[in-house]
Structure formats: C-alpha cells, structure tokens
Amino acid sequence: MTDLLDPTNDYVFKRLFADAPDLLVDLINDLRPDLPNITSVEVLNPTIEASELTGKYIILDVLARDGEGHCYNVEVQVRRYGAWHKRGLFYLARTLGLQLGSGEDYQELRASVGLHLLDFDLFMETAAERAQAVWRFEMRDERQPDVTLGNILQMNLIEK
Template structure:
C-alpha cells in the first residue's frame, strides 16, 4: 500500500470533499464545523463550481482550489483549505465573502433574495492572536453584544496547529475530522476514528482509493511543488526587500555622516561602503 497522502493538500482536499460522489463527506464535515445537529443539521446540498482540475490549474501557485456548495435551505457555503500563509487573510476572506454575497442574487432581484453566505477557512498555520483553534465571526452590535444585525454572513477560521496543541476530545465530531485531516495522525488513531465514525471511515476509504491512483498522485505532487515554490518565492522576496532596505539605511547613514563633516575614508570604514560610492555620495551632497 502506498503512503497515505496529506488530506490538507488543497488539491486532494477538493477531490475528497468537492466532488458530487463525495457529498456525504462534505455534509459530515460541514455539520461538524457549524455544530449542526438533529433538525438543524444540513441534510442535503449541491456542490457548485465543479471545474475540471487540470495540471495547469493545479500548478498555478496563486490558484484557489476551494469548495463551494449550496444547501437545500439556500445557504451558500465556501470552504477553503490553506496550507501556505497569506498576508491580510481576514481582508482576503471578507473580499471573497462580499463577492459571493453579491453574486447570490440575479439582476432585477431585490435584497430580500440575498442568500446566507458562510465562508470557512481551514488554516495549517496560526493566524489569530487568540488561544482557541476555531473562531466564527458575525455582525453583532458593539454595546449590546447579544443583538445580531443579520445572520446573512458568517466567517470561520480553523487553525490546525492550535488544534494539535490542545486536548483532543474524541466525542467531538470536529475534533475527529481535524484528526482525520492531520497528516501526523498515527495508524492507531486512524483506526479509532474509523471505528467511531462511519462517515470518516468512508472518507479514509476514499482517500486510500485516491492515493492508489497514479494521476491523482502526480497532480498531488504538482500541487505540493507549486505550494513549495510559492513559499520559496515569498521568502526570497522578503529577504531581498530586507536587503534593499538595509542598503538604503546604510546609504542614509553615510549621507548624514558626510553632512556632519566626516571624511570619505571614515564613512567608508564605518559603513562598509566602497570608497568610490561614498565619494560619489559626497559629490551629490555638494550639489
């Protein structure tokens, strides 16, 4: 048997939960995240935007492989798995939510036709300066916090590292799903999940089936490489920006030293700048 693939790879996550025949798995995951049980539970949904996952799309470092669905009660839900950190994640999520909300009504319909929009971000990095691993945000009044203006928008952030660092509660469906998604989960822990939860058993069977498919593994590896390349690009850009900022700072120090009457040799020795560069800077100051 081939090695179990990482379910948090966003390509594989979309294959696991974002296809028509995996609808029961997505319903199980969403009910766990949204704490829906009994009559409030999601019973049926339609998976939208089932675009073909081509190699070109998978290799796009900035491409978003999210899952969008609509429940039988006309709620639209978007689920996104994020392994790599994005700056301004909250603004990015709000922008995307606004676009989904605006697209939920057709031209000519009035605002009463707006559909409730729920955006769920599952993050493989720490994001919020809060201790718990799952936070949801809605529109509540500042002074009277029990008053909610509307339930039309709901924004969730789930931070996997914080989940791993906290206590595990096997009776909690969300805890079970997050342990299933964790690539560090042991075979013994997986066996316990499979025995406890039939839906997770089906999810693990689907994951195993996908892991045995050569094309799936190829696209999985392509997505892993695209994400590594993105992280490397960001790291290089930051280091380059830091170096440019450092050089600019040295030049500014040299300029001030020259303005204070220091000679070229002294400025060169203390800043490490080449003598000719300091001399050129001195000439510019004299103009």
C-alpha cells in the same frame, strides 16, 4: 503500505469533497449549529481546470450550496500570510453578492458561510491564554455584541 494523499493539498482537498459530498455535509453541519441540519449539498465547482493547477492558487477550494440556498466557501490554508483573511472576506462577500440578479428581492438572500481550515494558529498572540481553536465571526455591534445583523455573512475558522 501506501501513503495517503495529503488532504491539505488544494487538489486533494477539492477532489475529496467533490467526490464525497457526504463528508462536506457532515463538516458543514458540525460548523453551523444555528442553521437547520442539511442533508445534501451541490458542489458548484467540482472540477479543477488545468489553468488552476498552474496558477497562483485554486480559487474557492470548494464552493457549495445546500437545498435552502445557503452558500459555502470551504478552504484549506496551510501557510500563514498577511492578506489571506482579506481574500476570504472578499470571496464571502462575492458569494453573497452573486446570489441575486437584477430586480430580485433582497429577502431571497441566503447565508454565505466561509469555512476555513487553517494548518496554523492565526491568533498567536493569544494562543497561550486560550484553549480555542474554532472561531466564528459575524456582523455584530462593537459595543453591544448581542445586537446583530443576523448570520447571513459568517466566517468560521478552525485553527491547527
């Protein structure tokens, strides 16, 4: 019997979705119920450059776009470290900012969605009090959470 490759390895993770985009479509559809189901995605960074393998980490494990233009940054994170969420937010904002060129209408912006698969519990201080492993963050008013700026920026976290 042969051992399977570890899907939390950056190289294996990226190759898995680049080689089997239908799996990525299923993951995205399961995690963004407020948007219409997609039928296909274009993986925008299917190859792994040699410099990425020797660098600190692979930037944007999987960057994809669906037929409506919504962008997805799909990452796996196996180690908990202090600034990972800031990096994720930076990538999310960057995928939104890179959608438009000079003079293009802001109405053309599509959702930028971060999908982060975490191999740890991020919110450990509340882990005993909750049975929640899937988190979704959007732009909302602090005092009136029903007042929202829409779902154009959203960060989805799936904890271990």
